[in-house]
Amino acid sequence: MPLKAVLFDMDGVIVDTEPLHRKAYFNMFDDLKIEVSEEIYTSFTGASTKKVCETLITEYQLEKNHEELALIKRRYFKEYFYNDADFQLLPGVKNLIQNYFENGIKLVLASSASMTTIDMVFDKFDLEKYFIAKISGADLKESKPHPEIFVLASELANERKENCMVIEDSTNGILAAHAAGIFCTAYKSEHSFGQNYEKATLVISDFSEVEFDKISTHF
Known part of the structure; x- marks a missing residue:
């Protein structure tokens, strides 16, 4: 056949977009002034942005909804996507x-x-x-x-x-x-x-x- x-x-x-997602998430963590360990970040592997944001809201008692967090993350991701020379x-x-x-x-x-x-x-x-x-x-x-x-x-x-x-x-x-x-x-x-x-x-x-x-x- x-x-x-x-x-x-x-x-x-x-x-390989993973390095871009990582940079975008860690920029978002900085904006939110939260410390996310490597162990916690690794546990997000394969999860949707919505799921990650919902987990962060619960874990860190954030006063934003998952759509607001996702917007921050996506803005950074888009910036890296078009401007990161390594991508x-x-x-x-x-x-x-x-x-x-x-x-x-x-x-x-x-x-x-x-x-x-x-x-x-x-x-x-x-x-x-x-x-x-x-x-x-x-x-x-x-x-x-x-x-x-x-x-x-x-x-x-x-x-x-x-x-x-x-x-x-x-x-x-x-x-x-x-x-x-x-x-x-x-x-x-x-x-x-x-x-x-x-x-x-x-x-x-x-x-x-x-x-x-x-x-x-x-x-």
């Missing part, structure tokens, strides 16, 4: 996207990020023209590791699951692809801490390893 579509995760695969596409991913595109592979983005953040990334790095569809997990009923996002992505590509491949970097994303019954390439990078790759079909550390000619032999 030939490869027809690649379903990309975004954070940790195309870009770039992950090494080799643009070449890989172009390589698939030139070989007629359909590309779908399937990310847990909000559509606002997805659109910001696509606009900043000029990715729109390569992808036939974008899905935000924020708009779905279920979150990774539930397979819903990848099942939907294969449907949007209008290809059978056997003709699709997922590229993921996180345990939850790999589990979601596995549960969907889709070939999953796990990208293990310097940004991947404590992730479990057991359920991945293939593990790579360089995107050149899955360029069209090389990955086609697996299908």
